[in-house]
Amino acid sequence: MKTKKKSVKTKKSMKTEKKSIMARIAESTKSVTTGVEEKDIKHWLTIYIMGKAYKVPAVLTIMQAMEYAGYKFLRSCGCRAGFCGACSTVYRKKGEYRLQTAMACQTRVEDGMYLVQIPFAPAEKVTYDIDKEDYSASVFLKYYPEIARCVSCNTCTKACPQDLEVMDYVQASLKGDFSSVAEDSFDCIQCGLCAIRCPAEIVHYNLAQLGRRMYGKYGMPEPEHLKKRLGEIKSAKFEKELRKLVNTRRKELEKIYTGRDMEKE
Amino acid sequence: MKLSYYPGCTLKTNAKNFEDSAIAVLKTLGVELVELPRWNCCGTVYSLASDDLIHKLAPIRNLIRVKEQGEDRLVTLCAMCYNTLKRANIFVKKDKESRDKMNDLMDREKINYEGDVKVFHILELLRDEIGFDEIGKKVKRKFNGFKVAPYYGCLLLRPEEAGIDDMENPTLLENLFNSLGVETVDFPYKNECCGAYQTVNKVDLVVQRTYTIINYAKKLGADMVVTSCPLCEFNLDRRQEEVKKKFPDFEGLPVLYFTQIMGLAFGLDKKSLRFDLNYINPEPLLKDKKLL
Numbered sequence A: 001m002k003t004k005k006k007s008v009k010t011k012k013s014m015k016t017e018k019k020s021i022m023a024r025i026a027e028s029t030k031s032v033t034t035g036v037e038e039k040d041i042k043h044w045l046t047i048y049i050m051g052k053a054y055k056v057p058a059v060l061t062i063m064q065a066m067e068y069a070g071y072k073f074l075r076s077c078g079c080r081a082g083f084c085g086a087c088s089t090v091y092r093k094k095g096e097y098r099l100q101t102a103m104a105c106q107t108r109v110e111d112g113m114y115l116v117q118i119p120f121a122p123a124e125k126v127t128y129d130i131d132k133e134d135y136s137a138s139v140f141l142k143y144y145p146e147i148a149r150c151v152s153c154n155t156c157t158k159a160c161p162q163d164l165e166v167m168d169y170v171q172a173s174l175k176g177d178f179s180s181v182a183e184d185s186f187d188c189i190q191c192g193l194c195a196i197r198c199p200a201e202i203v204h205y206n207l208a209q210l211g212r213r214m215y216g217k218y219g220m221p222e223p224e225h226l227k228k229r230l231g232e233i234k235s236a237k238f239e240k241e242l243r244k245l246v247n248t249r250r251k252e253l254e255k256i257y258t259g260r261d262m263e264k265e
Numbered sequence B: 001m002k003l004s005y006y007p008g009c010t011l012k013t014n015a016k017n018f019e020d021s022a023i024a025v026l027k028t029l030g031v032e033l034v035e036l037p038r039w040n041c042c043g044t045v046y047s048l049a050s051d052d053l054i055h056k057l058a059p060i061r062n063l064i065r066v067k068e069q070g071e072d073r074l075v076t077l078c079a080m081c082y083n084t085l086k087r088a089n090i091f092v093k094k095d096k097e098s099r100d101k102m103n104d105l106m107d108r109e110k111i112n113y114e115g116d117v118k119v120f121h122i123l124e125l126l127r128d129e130i131g132f133d134e135i136g137k138k139v140k141r142k143f144n145g146f147k148v149a150p151y152y153g154c155l156l157l158r159p160e161e162a163g164i165d166d167m168e169n170p171t172l173l174e175n176l177f178n179s180l181g182v183e184t185v186d187f188p189y190k191n192e193c194c195g196a197y198q199t200v201n202k203v204d205l206v207v208q209r210t211y212t213i214i215n216y217a218k219k220l221g222a223d224m225v226v227t228s229c230p231l232c233e234f235n236l237d238r239r240q241e242e243v244k245k246k247f248p249d250f251e252g253l254p255v256l257y258f259t260q261i262m263g264l265a266f267g268l269d270k271k272s273l274r275f276d277l278n279y280i281n282p283e284p285l286l287k288d289k290k291l292l
C-alpha cells in the first residue's frame, strides 16, 4: 500500500493518473462491442436507423447497436444506465402499426426495428418563486393550463419507459392531490416521451416536477432528523471541526477521506 | 350501505363544502361513500358528436375503475359529472361498434367495458333508496319562518335519458325539503339556465342571469336559493359580486347546497357543513333564523 501511495507523489505519475482517468471515462462511454471479433458473433439481425438498414449483433442494446453501426452519440446519451433520461428512442417494428418508445441504453434491439433517437423534447420550463405559490390545484393550472385539455386517453402512460402511471398524476394535479403527483412521478427520468406523444400537448414531466417541489415544500411532513441536524448546524456545532478541515493540507485530507468510517449498508 | 363514489375535480377544489356536507349527511343516513380509486376527469362536457370517441374515453375509463372494484354502481354529487358519465354510459351501451373501438383504444385496461355500471345521482339515492320518510325521521331541528327557492339547473334534467326528474317541472328538491320541514317557494326559475360555462368568457351574460334568478327568488320571499350543481352555485353565488357592481340596487341572497340544508336539519356539526366556503356568508341569516 505504502509504495503505491508513494508513486502517486511523483509529478510524472500524477500525469499518468490524470490521463488514465480520462482514458477510463472514454472507455466507459465506448460501445461495449469494441474489441469483439465479428467472426465470433453467432446471431445477427437487421435494424433500420432512420430508414437505413444495418446488420448488428443480436445481443446489443439499441444504443450499442447504433454505435456498432457507426453512429457516435453527441446527444441522446448520458449515463448508459437508465437514469439520466437522455437516450429516448421511438421505434416501430416491421409489420406492426404500433409506435413504441424505449430508453436506448436499456432496451435490447429486435429484428426489424425502425429506430430514431429523440435527444430533446421541446418544452418550456416555467420559472416561479415557490415561496409565493398557493398550495392548491390552481398552481398547476396557472403554469401548465393545458392540463385541463387532458382527455384521459392514456397515451402518455403507454409512452413511459419507466412504466409510470403518467395520466394518473396529470389527473391528480387537476384535483390538487399533490402527494399522488409526487409519488406517482417519483421515478420520472424526464426523458420527455410522454410530452412528445400527448395529443393535448401537455408537458407532463415539468408539471410533475412542479408537483414534487410543491409537495416537498408544503405537503410533506418535515423529517425529524433533518430538523435536528439543521438545528445543530445553526448552533455552530460543527464549526470547530469544519475550521480544522479547512486548514488541513490536501495530502492529510486525502488520508482522512480514504480512512473515514463508512456508513453501514 | 357502502357505495362507490365519484367526486370529480370541482368537489375537490371549489365545491369542498358540497362534498363535506354530503358525506356527513349520508353518514347520518347510514351510507358510506367510498371514493373511487384512480378516478380521472369525467370528461367535463359530454361530446355530442357521435364519432368523437376520444372525448368519451374519460367517463368510460372511470366506469372501468368501478368494475375493477367489483362494483356495478357509481354515485355522483356533481351534476356535470353525473350528466357526462351517465350519457357516455348510455352511448356505449347502445352503440356496440363504438364501444368496441373505445375498448381497443383503452387496450391497457384489463376490463372490456360493456356499459353495465349504473350511474346515479345522490338525489336519486335519497329519493329512491333511502326515501323521504326515512330522511324525515332524522330531522332534529325545526325551521320556522324560513323559505328556500329550490334551483335545479339543467344538467340533472336534460336530456330526458339522463334526467332524474320531470325536465319542465321537477319536484324532487321540493319533496326533499318538505320531508325536512323546510318551506319552499314556487320558483318558476328553478330550471332556468344559470349561464353555465359562459362564466369563463362572457361574465356579463352570467351576471344578467344571476341578477334575474336571485332577484326573483327574493321577490317570492325566499331567504336563500338552494342548488345541487357546483357550476350553478358558482354562478349564482360567486357572481353576485359582479351583479352588485352592475345593478347597485341588487341585494342578493345566500346560495347553499341542498346537503348543507339537510345537515342543518339533522343538527350536524357546523364544521362538516363548511359554510365558510360559500361566497355570500349564510351564517348571519342562519343565526337570525335560529338555525345555528
Ligand code: FES
Residues within 6 Å of the ligand: A076, A077, A078, A079, A080, A081, A082, A083, A084, A085, A086, A087, A103, A104, A105, A106
Ligand atoms: S443514457 Fe441515461 S438513461 Fe439511457
